[in-house]
Amino acid sequence: MSNFWGTFQVDNVYLWSAKLLTKSRLKILYKIIFPCAIPFIIAGIRTGIAVAFIMVFVSELTGASSGLGYRISISHLTYRTDEMMAVLIILGLLGALTDKIFIYLTNKMYPWLKYYSK
Amino acid sequence: MNHYIVKNLSVHYDKYYVLKNLNLKINKGEFIVIVGESGSGKTTFLKALANLIPYSGKISISKNKGMVFQQYGVFPWLTVRENILFGISDYEQVKKEKIISELLQITRLEDKKNEYPNNLSGGQKQRVAIARSIAPNPELLLMDEPFGSLDSYTRSKMQEWLLYLWSKYKKTIIFVTHDIEEAIFLADRIIILNKSKFRKNIKIPFSRPRLGNIKFTKEFNQIKKDLSDY
Numbered sequence: 001m002s003n004f005w006g007t008f009q010v011d012n013v014y015l016w017s018a019k020l021l022t023k024s025r026l027k028i029l030y031k032i033i034f035p036c037a038i039p040f041i042i043a044g045i046r047t048g049i050a051v052a053f054i055m056v057f058v059s060e061l062t063g064a065s066s067g068l069g070y071r072i073s074i075s076h077l078t079y080r081t082d083e084m085m086a087v088l089i090i091l092g093l094l095g096a097l098t099d100k101i102f103i104y105l106t107n108k109m110y111p112w113l114k115y116y117s118k
Numbered sequence: 119m120n121h122y123i124v125k126n127l128s129v130h131y132d133k134y135y136v137l138k139n140l141n142l143k144i145n146k147g148e149f150i151v152i153v154g155e156s157g158s159g160k161t162t163f164l165k166a167l168a169n170l171i172p173y174s175g176k177i178s179i180s181k182n183k184g185m186v187f188q189q190y191g192v193f194p195w196l197t198v199r200e201n202i203l204f205g206i207s208d209y210e211q212v213k214k215e216k217i218i219s220e221l222l223q224i225t226r227l228e229d230k231k232n233e234y235p236n237n238l239s240g241g242q243k244q245r246v247a248i249a250r251s252i253a254p255n256p257e258l259l260l261m262d263e264p265f266g267s268l269d270s271y272t273r274s275k276m277q278e279w280l281l282y283l284w285s286k287y288k289k290t291i292i293f294v295t296h297d298i299e300e301a302i303f304l305a306d307r308i309i310i311l312n313k314s315k316f317r318k319n320i321k322i323p324f325s326r327p328r329l330g331n332i333k334f335t336k337e338f339n340q341i342k343k344d345l346s347d348y
Binding site: 011013014016017018019020021022027031032035038110111112115116 | 165168170183184185187189191193194195196204205207234236237247250251254
């Protein structure tokens with residue numbers, strides 16, 4: 001959805017400037033519309049990563065025989081609050097680390113994103 | 119043909135006319151400044167000339183034109199160099215390099231060529247936008263309040279720089295502003311746009327090259343006073 005809405009967020013000034021400088025619609029698509037959509041695509045992927053972590057955790061709580069969700073479930077049943085808290089912290093750290101790695105990679109691929117503000 | 123013609127130009131949104139039957143003859147190489155209140159249709163006029171919005175009437179101007187917008191139209195995802203190259207990317211490599219090095223030198227941005235626009239000041243961004251629009255060598259340059267968001271010191275430096283650029287490249291410029299001082303300083307001719315129509319056409323008598331000190335002359339202030347009455 002973020003990607004979809006991103007393509008509608010192209011500032012008219014960018015489009016007008018581009019139209020006056022090139023006749024190529026393809027060039028406008030990949031040099032103007034796509035870069036404008038990138039922040040939205042990235043926001044969509046980051047949300048997706050967070051949701052994916054939650055879904056993995058939830059599914060492991062119910063039917064898995066290994067994994068962090070499973071460990072939390074077992075720790076809960078055996079009153080091992082310390083172990084449960086430790087696994088929850090690991091889960092949170094893994095989520096944060098994945099997000100940081102993703103941001104690091106996107107900043108490497110699109111260095112202008114660091115300075116980009118709408 | 120030594121001039122461009124605008125004949126019976128009208129632009130309307132539903133039943134409301136933003137511009138109504140405008141006629142204008144623009145001499146090639148002329149520096150025209152259009153002044154008017156906010157909402158008088160100045161920007162709409164430029165957009166119609168640039169063929170960015172639908173209009174009725176006849177516009178006989180060069181297809182080879184560039185435009186600079188009030189908001190910095192530089193692409194934030196491209197470096198200074200890539201921005202200037204945008205309109206000339208299909209030129210031969212040697213020609214491209216020649217244009218880019220000349221424009222970087224003129225804009226005094228050689229040391230910033232690999233920077234992204236968001237690392238530049240307002241004046242530098244606008245110099246990139248101007249360089250990008252003149253890179254493909256347009257005959258006509260349309261400028262929509264390009265210095266409107268700059269502080270007064272930078273604005274005055276940019277005005278002098280623009281006049282230098284204009285004298286070097288001999289482009290026809292149509293410049294929109296609501297700043298009367300800026301208009302008098304830059305223009306060969308000032309046209310007042312008010313309530314959808316051109317109301318007055320004033321030739322500016324100052325010789326060129328012009329320096330900032332003409333703004334303190336009696337003649338300059340007299341023209342300013344005359345224009346303020348509209």
